[in-house]
Amino acid sequence: MNFNLKEKPDSIIFCKKEFEINKEQVLQDLNFEISNDMLSFWNTYEHILFDSGISIYGFELAKERNLQYEISNYLPSFVLIGDDGSGQGIFINKADGELKVYYLDLGAIGSIDLYKTGKNFFNWLEDDLKLVDFLVIDDKDDLLFEEADLFVVPKINFIDKKKFVFFARKKLELQDSILNISRGINEKENFKIKTNFIPYKYIENIKELQVKYQCLKLVSKKGEVQISLE
Known part of the structure; x- marks a missing residue:
């Protein structure tokens, strides 16, 4: 899959992935039956940082953050795949097959429902990467x-x-x-x-x-x- 990110030299840092991961690793570590597109994405980028503050995790960082915030216990249908730089986590629904993007204050995990953008992860990534403004x-x-x-x-x-x-x-x-x-x-x-x-x-x-x-x-x-x- 081609990722048509709106790259600007001063606004996006791409860290290329050096080692291949496979579906078995993702299933074992995140209980996520990953799609081919998402696997390709994680095998392309280790980390993406936008100057807006939004950070999109690669596989290793996603593993670390999901463990840190006990996502499998509190939000078993979701994977934490990034944050906005000011305390809001960015999630995808791993259960619906559509990779819809959700967000929630990381301090509120387990106490209130997630908010939805209504967009597929790749559409959101290629579009405006906006969460709902305060x-x-x-x-x-x-x-x-x-x-x-x-x-x-x-x-x-x-x-x-x-x-x-x-x-x-x-x-x-x-x-x-x-x-x-x-x-x-x-x-x-x-x-x-x-x-x-x-x-x-x-x-x-x-x-x-x-x-x-x-x-x-x-x-x-x-x-x-x-x-x-x-």
């Missing part, structure tokens, strides 16, 4: 009237956590106890503190909490748009 929240944004989930991400220290839980429970009308909320934040890196709600009603309180504690992430129920509160 949107700055706007009081008039239609997304504020769509069902969403609110997560606490692991950016909160022990002292602030007590205050945060107290005020969040009051301002977001949370039904769970302070003890259960605190326990959830302790046990999960991305704890879903409020689910299936319309953000517009609570947006000012969400903003206030975010300004003080910088630990919230609001995710649209559509599953393709994350709304930054920063």
